Amino acid sequence: MGLAFDARELEAYMAEIFPQVAEDFAIDTLSAEGITMRLKVAERHLRPGGTVSGPSMFALADVTVYALVLSRLGAKALAVTTNSSLDFMRKPEAGCDIIAKGQLLKLGRSLAVGDVHMFSQGSDKMVARSTMTYSIPPVR
Amino acid sequence: MGLAFDARELEAYMAEIFPQVAEDFAIDTLSAEGITMRLKVAERHLRPGGTVSGPSMFALADVTVYALVLSRLGAKALAVTTNSSLDFMRKPEAGCDIIAKGQLLKLGRSLAVGDVHMFSQGSDKMVARSTMTYSIPPVR
Amino acid sequence: MGLAFDARELEAYMAEIFPQVAEDFAIDTLSAEGITMRLKVAERHLRPGGTVSGPSMFALADVTVYALVLSRLGAKALAVTTNSSLDFMRKPEAGCDIIAKGQLLKLGRSLAVGDVHMFSQGSDKMVARSTMTYSIPPVR
Amino acid sequence: MGLAFDARELEAYMAEIFPQVAEDFAIDTLSAEGITMRLKVAERHLRPGGTVSGPSMFALADVTVYALVLSRLGAKALAVTTNSSLDFMRKPEAGCDIIAKGQLLKLGRSLAVGDVHMFSQGSDKMVARSTMTYSIPPVR
Numbered sequence: 001m002g003l004a005f006d007a008r009e010l011e012a013y014m015a016e017i018f019p020q021v022a023e024d025f026a027i028d029t030l031s032a033e034g035i036t037m038r039l040k041v042a043e044r045h046l047r048p049g050g051t052v053s054g055p056s057m058f059a060l061a062d063v064t065v066y067a068l069v070l071s072r073l074g075a076k077a078l079a080v081t082t083n084s085s086l087d088f089m090r091k092p093e094a095g096c097d098i099i100a101k102g103q104l105l106k107l108g109r110s111l112a113v114g115d116v117h118m119f120s121q122g123s124d125k126m127v128a129r130s131t132m133t134y135s136i137p138p139v140r
Numbered sequence: 141m142g143l144a145f146d147a148r149e150l151e152a153y154m155a156e157i158f159p160q161v162a163e164d165f166a167i168d169t170l171s172a173e174g175i176t177m178r179l180k181v182a183e184r185h186l187r188p189g190g191t192v193s194g195p196s197m198f199a200l201a202d203v204t205v206y207a208l209v210l211s212r213l214g215a216k217a218l219a220v221t222t223n224s225s226l227d228f229m230r231k232p233e234a235g236c237d238i239i240a241k242g243q244l245l246k247l248g249r250s251l252a253v254g255d256v257h258m259f260s261q262g263s264d265k266m267v268a269r270s271t272m273t274y275s276i277p278p279v280r
Numbered sequence: 281m282g283l284a285f286d287a288r289e290l291e292a293y294m295a296e297i298f299p300q301v302a303e304d305f306a307i308d309t310l311s312a313e314g315i316t317m318r319l320k321v322a323e324r325h326l327r328p329g330g331t332v333s334g335p336s337m338f339a340l341a342d343v344t345v346y347a348l349v350l351s352r353l354g355a356k357a358l359a360v361t362t363n364s365s366l367d368f369m370r371k372p373e374a375g376c377d378i379i380a381k382g383q384l385l386k387l388g389r390s391l392a393v394g395d396v397h398m399f400s401q402g403s404d405k406m407v408a409r410s411t412m413t414y415s416i417p418p419v420r
Numbered sequence: 421m422g423l424a425f426d427a428r429e430l431e432a433y434m435a436e437i438f439p440q441v442a443e444d445f446a447i448d449t450l451s452a453e454g455i456t457m458r459l460k461v462a463e464r465h466l467r468p469g470g471t472v473s474g475p476s477m478f479a480l481a482d483v484t485v486y487a488l489v490l491s492r493l494g495a496k497a498l499a500v501t502t503n504s505s506l507d508f509m510r511k512p513e514a515g516c517d518i519i520a521k522g523q524l525l526k527l528g529r530s531l532a533v534g535d536v537h538m539f540s541q542g543s544d545k546m547v548a549r550s551t552m553t554y555s556i557p558p559v560r
Contacts, residue, residue, distance in 0.1 A: 083227050
């Protein structure tokens, strides 16, 4: 399936529809195989002790799969998260961005499923993983 | 199992250790049976269109189970989220707080499991549900 | 929403379409509020040591939510499991049936979500919980 | 981390401790990177219509991660499933074995997390995915 956006176009489109989200995330790469999304870690994403918070990791996984869906279906697509699972394996390293590698496992007529592996930048130890299911309502 | 805190004491303790979290959440009730936690919905929790964002719902579920663990184990307890599942069933109503009803399903020596049902205030239609597993490292 | 079957009719219908499943499960109660499904524990459901196997618990949760969907939508309904989460909290007691209490959290046009709490018969300690999502393809 | 077993030794050990399981599964490959486990699909794994049943897919994912844990920790290891998530993406092809590719995401002192991707033999379309968490009680 072709891509409706390249990385810069998708980033610009997401900044337009989700202005709050734009300062937190950047798209490092986007291709037919998948996406690399970056959480630009700042004070507001941290828990006491310096760990990146669970909700920030959830947000990263969610936006990664949402971006994958938009990149295939284009700007007209509606998509609503219906289910997510998250496993937290390791404490992220302090002072690092989190890098999410996302892949669409399914893009059906009414459901999309994406898998996300998250790492501290520069490390190959997985910090967390997530699967997100999006429901895609019919365009009217 | 007895409670180490009442609702006001637990809220005060959580405000002390998680200052960023305190303005988002309030404990409505706390008992041996469970907890009622409120997400005080504000502009920063919303997505375009007025829906409460997924990360805000995740944060609510997470803090609900964390509060349950603290209420049983007291202030010395360490607890780290290791796994979560979330199902989003309905769009929350606009302009309403989200009310989470949480229950501990297990409080073992090394793992705690809590279940959370979330509603728009005043409605009995479930908006989302979540199960959260916390790992409880041994106190040294 | 009314019920398309009572407990005996639903059991008979499921035995007809899933003959392999009929000897494993019985419906204890069925109402507008939910269902009580019984796993009739036999040798083939056990792991060494006498625990009920994980796949048997999965099968119980799955059939419980499937029965809930059929009880609402009737025999014409198609429904396919798309997602499940399971938490195992305690070892089931030896030589007991497992009792599943199931509830539909959502019955939408294209997705149904059900929640299942599982107990050893006669105990109120939850052995496992599960959420199952079914996709409901349009009837043609 | 070194391997405590090679593929044939592990298969033999699992057949010894889980005789019921041995006729359902075979280990195709085992290495430091991961495992390939085969569900030898037979009549008893099928649903009406020829689909491999959900409980059979669950059993495959569960045994895959259990084998990964045993391969690292050796025969003395105890390990109990505490959590699982499964996503079903596509109907498996009729008359094919299911091939599971498993990988350990974490092997900590008290928790192991494994990821499993399942395919119909000869196809690269993912049929289902699962994450399984095992609790590893201390050896006494």
